[in-house]
Amino acid sequence: xxxxxxxxxxxxxxxxxxxxxxxxxxxxxxxxxxxxxxxxxxxxxxxxxxxxxxxxxxxxxxxxxxxxxxxxxxxxxxxxxxxxxxxxxxxxxxxxxxxxxxxxxxxxxxxxxxxxxxxxxxxxxxxxxxxxxxxxxxxxxxxxxxxxxxxxxxxxxxxxxxxxxxxxxxxxxxxxxxxxxxxxxxxxxxxxxxxxxxxxxxxxxxxxxxxxxxxxxxxxxxxxxxxxxxxxxxxxxxxxxxxxxxxxxxxxxxxxxxxxxxxxxxxxxxxxxxxxxxxxxxxxxxxxxxxxxxxxxxxxxxxxxxxxxxxxxxxxxxxxxxxxxxxxxxxxxxxxxxxxxxxxxxxxxxxxxxxxxxxxxxxxxxxxxxxxxxxxxxxxxxxxxxxxxxxxxxxxxxxxxxxxxxxxxxxxxxxxxxxxxxxxxxxxxxxxxxxxxxxxxxxxxxxxxxxxxxxxxxxxxxxxxxxxxxxxxxxxxxxxxxxxxxxxxxxxxxxxxxxxxxxxxxxxxxxxxxxxxxxxxxxxxxxxxxxxxxxxx
Amino acid sequence: xxxxxxxxxxxxxxxxxxxxxxxxxxxxxxxxxxxxxxxxxxxxxxxxxxxxxxxxxxxxxxxxxxxxxxxxxxxxxxxxxxxxxxxxxxxxxxxxxxxxxxxxxxxxxxxxxxxxxxxxxxxxxxxxxxxxxxx
Numbered sequence: 001x002x003x004x005x006x007x008x009x010x011x012x013x014x015x016x017x018x019x020x021x022x023x024x025x026x027x028x029x030x031x032x033x034x035x036x037x038x039x040x041x042x043x044x045x046x047x048x049x050x051x052x053x054x055x056x057x058x059x060x061x062x063x064x065x066x067x068x069x070x071x072x073x074x075x076x077x078x079x080x081x082x083x084x085x086x087x088x089x090x091x092x093x094x095x096x097x098x099x100x101x102x103x104x105x106x107x108x109x110x111x112x113x114x115x116x117x118x119x120x121x122x123x124x125x126x127x128x129x130x131x132x133x134x135x136x137x138x139x140x141x142x143x144x145x146x147x148x149x150x151x152x153x154x155x156x157x158x159x160x161x162x163x164x165x166x167x168x169x170x171x172x173x174x175x176x177x178x179x180x181x182x183x184x185x186x187x188x189x190x191x192x193x194x195x196x197x198x199x200x201x202x203x204x205x206x207x208x209x210x211x212x213x214x215x216x217x218x219x220x221x222x223x224x225x226x227x228x229x230x231x232x233x234x235x236x237x238x239x240x241x242x243x244x245x246x247x248x249x250x251x252x253x254x255x256x257x258x259x260x261x262x263x264x265x266x267x268x269x270x271x272x273x274x275x276x277x278x279x280x281x282x283x284x285x286x287x288x289x290x291x292x293x294x295x296x297x298x299x300x301x302x303x304x305x306x307x308x309x310x311x312x313x314x315x316x317x318x319x320x321x322x323x324x325x326x327x328x329x330x331x332x333x334x335x336x337x338x339x340x341x342x343x344x345x346x347x348x349x350x351x352x353x354x355x356x357x358x359x360x361x362x363x364x365x366x367x368x369x370x371x372x373x374x375x376x377x378x379x380x381x382x383x384x385x386x387x388x389x390x391x392x393x394x395x396x397x398x399x400x401x402x403x404x405x406x407x408x409x410x411x412x413x414x415x416x417x418x419x420x421x422x423x424x425x426x427x428x429x430x431x432x433x434x435x436x437x438x439x440x441x442x443x444x445x446x447x448x449x450x451x452x453x454x455x456x457x458x459x460x461x462x463x464x465x466x467x468x469x470x471x472x473x474x475x476x477x478x479x480x481x482x483x484x485x486x487x488x489x490x491x492x493x494x495x496x497x498x499x500x501x502x503x504x505x506x507x508x509x510x511x512x513x514x515x516x517x518x519x520x521x522x523x524x525x526x527x528x529x530x531x532x533x534x535x536x537x
Numbered sequence: 538x539x540x541x542x543x544x545x546x547x548x549x550x551x552x553x554x555x556x557x558x559x560x561x562x563x564x565x566x567x568x569x570x571x572x573x574x575x576x577x578x579x580x581x582x583x584x585x586x587x588x589x590x591x592x593x594x595x596x597x598x599x600x601x602x603x604x605x606x607x608x609x610x611x612x613x614x615x616x617x618x619x620x621x622x623x624x625x626x627x628x629x630x631x632x633x634x635x636x637x638x639x640x641x642x643x644x645x646x647x648x649x650x651x652x653x654x655x656x657x658x659x660x661x662x663x664x665x666x667x668x669x670x671x672x
Contacts, residue, residue, distance in 0.1 A: 096553065100579070112552050429560075432656075537564055
């Protein structure tokens with residue numbers, strides 16, 4: 001830019017990733033870009049433009065709102081409602097006790113049963129949740145981590161009971177424990193046995209349920225905890241590599257299981273930065289898997305993802321503005337070539353979504369894809385001087401950040417020692433300071449604020465009676481099951497947990513005889529112990 | 538004689554793992570000259586009160602985003618009473634709707650800070666409360 005021509009003051013724009021944005025981009029900014037090597041057609045290595053040739057023209061993104069609350073009965077109703085309204089996949093929210101391996105009658109679960117998701121104690125709850133929902137036709141994502149092996153086992157057994165052959169089961173489990181230590185916090189066991197359990201699920205599914213995605217690595221929650229977009233991808237990829245390295249030691253090859261890896265990333269913040277982030281991530285993942293792991297199958301190299309319109313961008317203030325934010329996040333998501341989309345609803349700065357709020361999120365996605373032409377052509381921003389230049393810069397920054405993790409001894413060490421946690425929390429602090437100083441604008445929060453604003457919104461109300469209902473149900477199941485068989489299977493699991501054997505078949509045996517999430521977790525805890533949190537901030 | 542800095546325990550009660558706010562506030566209070574201890578996640582009310590008493594803190598800052606702020610706070614205040622540690626100032630932060638303010642204040646909570654509260658506001662409140670003779 002020729003500054004002498006203009007006396008206009010142009011202030012600096014620096015993205016969260018630290019990249020400085022020029023006021024104008026020209027062909028010179030992408031002079032080094034080689035179309036075939038760096039961008040290429042959709043469906044071709046390095047998949048910058050998308051992992052499929054025709055993307056949404058052939059198949060629109062899956063719409064998968066995160067939902068679940070109270071009991072399985074209530075959740076089943078909400079699932080059916082969303083499916084009736086045109087939702088194409090399910091995304092199960094579990095309550096905190098289920099995520100932490102506690103039964104609903106555990107004193108530590110008090111006040112939390114069914115509060116932020118569906119309560120699951122035993123297989124009976126999962127059977128109820130999926131009653132009259134065809135598991136072979138609706139793909140389901142389970143947002144579950146430290147107890148993922150148990151919930152995956154339950155899901156598989158429910159499918160079997162519905163008569164769905166194992167090799168027809170579709171869906172995804174979040175099953176990413178390393179990110180739980182960084183953000184979100186539903187960890188139970190120490191790092192090593194937790195990774196071993198993830199390895200067990202990957203190995204089991206690879207061999208038995210090959211259409212299932214056993215892990216969805218989440219940059220999402222790392223970003224929600226404060227990471228910038230570069231750290232989000234870099235830490236996510238470092239985590240994915242740790243799982244791959246673990247499974248490789250079991251004698252599987254990259255092309256056996258990496259095609260069934262998926263990712264969960266976040267959308268909030270600068271519009272173009274997010275789009276470029278996903279394009280950069282897709283290209284980098286393809287290179288890592290091909291070059292570092294010598295994969296042969298292109299399906300191993302394609303980064304499949306769910307993009308979530310992030311709660312971190314939503315505000316308590318003037319909550320209806322969040323509907324608009326959600327629409328922009330959805331637009332980013334569609335322009336980024338995501339496979340699946342989920343949006344935080346406008347009331348989620350307060351609580352889990354009301355029925356109305358969930359419907360608005362679903363309609364937002366439907367309007368985008370069915371009214372606005374977002375499915376017409378693949379990656380319409382390709383070739384933009386700015387987008388391609390930003391994609392290049394972000395990729396370089398992500399590579400640099402991954403190198404920092406490696407220099408720290410790898411992600412497992414960096415998480416165990418709390419290094420990543422403190423990097424993320426440092427970013428969160430700096431970000432918050434910038435909001436408080438007005439350097440980062442949040443409409444309705446630090447600009448255009450309305451003091452004493454009226455909020456006439458109907459929120460989802462927590463119903464304690466549902467928790468009592470859940471405890472009654474657990475007691476009923478416990479009374480009806482064969483205690484001897486339960487004990488026998490739990491004993492076997494305990495014995496096997498101390499060995500290198502894959503625990504999935506033993507966990508499935510426990511689940512099948514209605515052993516509870518709490519009972520199974522307790523057995524594993526006795527063998528594995530518990531994670532000691534590094535208290536860094 | 539130099540006064541000892543105000544000692545604050547930032548606590549994450551219950552199962553909620555959203556600790557971004559807790560850590561950010563811990564950071565800010567440390568920068569404001571206070572001595573800050575962070576409990577880490579998944580603490581029971583008993584553990585929090587025990588730590589507060591052992592560490593002889595002036596302030597407990599509870600960070601709750603799950604919506605369970607009323608039952609948790611109620612239990613904590615009761616437990617502080619049993620430990621005869623009512624001189625500890627309790628503040629609550631997180632996803633707290635305005636309609637619950639009165640209820641929490643009735644339980645003995647001194648200050649409530651919703652998500653997005655300014656750092657200086659929290660730090661000034663604590664300083665004023667502790668230095669203003671609330672003992």
